[in-house]
Amino acid sequence: MKLLGKYPSTRMRRIRNSDWIRRLVAENNLSVNDLILPIFLTEGSNKKESIKTMPGFYRYSIDRIEGIINQAQKLKIPMVALFPKVLKNKKDNMGNEALNEKNLICRALKRIKKNSKNIGIMCDVALDPYTSHGHDGVLINGEIHNDKTIEILVQQALLQAEMGADIIAPSDMMDGRIGKIRKALDTNQYTNTKIISYAVKYASNFYGPFRDAIGSKSNLKGDKKTYQMDYKNANESLREVALDIKEGADMVMIKPGLPYLDIIRMVKDTFRIPILSYQVSGEYALIQNGIKNKIIDKKAIIESLISLKRAGSAGIVTYFAIEVAKNLRKFN
Ligand code: PBG
Secondary structure, three states, rough: OOOOOOOOOOOOHOOOOOHHHHHHHHHOOOHHHHHEEEEEEEOOOOOOEEOOOOOOEEEEEEHHHHHHHHHHHHOOOOOEEEEEOHHHOOEEOHHHHHHOOOOOHHHHHHHHHHOOOOOEEEEEEOOOEEEOOOOOEEEOEEEEEEHHHHHHHHHHHHHHHHOOEEEEOOOOOOOOOHHHHHHHHOOOOOOOEHHHHHHEEOOHHHHHHHHHOOOOOOOOOOOOOOOOOOOOHHHHHHHHHHHHHOOOOOEEEEEEHHHHHHHHHHHHHHHHHHEEEEOOHHHHHHHHHHOOOOOOOOOOHHHHHHHHHHHOOOEEEEOHHHHHHHHHHHHH
């Protein structure tokens, strides 16, 4: 870039020296339309359970879900993402509970869809909440079997679509699942059901609190490095996204968020498709603990989210969604 001026005729501080001018020249802003709220579900009734590793965030039983949905809808949050904490005795090697039409997710979907219309519901497609070993796919001879897993994921996606999910979000990182799921949805008349592919999901150390929240942490045998991406790699993300777009993804998710801003920007510059990012549980816990211990200011929440927007995200999954939506004016 050519230098556009020089000191003293150019003084950069002139366009920073009061609040109104800063607001006027801001290149990026956060709005409630950028927020996706995750909701953790648990069995039982009238439950609001705290999660040790995620201070300020809770798991709810289905009978209390409408409260959250109504609040989100009133605040104009466009979408929620559902995640179940499945009872231990319902988990098995193949994740069969994922296909039970009376499972937590299905019951929640039915209930929300009956009462709430103007809010999108996104559902994870992956087996980790349902498998006894905590992996996103089926474990056969010590290996997460790609194609056998896809067969189940396709059924899981169809069931979620049937129960009313607006967006199917495969987060399992198997190869080829987007194409198979899109085809199955189309064959069954779910042509309007959208797909967000977690196309770029790294084998990250920042998922710990989430695994704690859905109860897959203690079960998890080994790590997820044979299917989730190696964080040493950037170019690989372009190949992942290219494949998923070809297979029919409507949007792509990049995950985690803050440590991967370079990846968001690279994907944004390469493809013309909506990009979402996921500020994951470990990021939430770090910021939240920093605030609680008075190490950083609350405004760090907005700063982290605007960074994700600046990098190129159209929307962000964040455990801070409700708090941000409520306080946006104050924060900005
Ligand atoms: C699993 C899934 C994970 C998250 C969302 N879906 C964790 C994992 O892959 O182990 C993590 C979200 C978070 O940490 O907030 N399919």
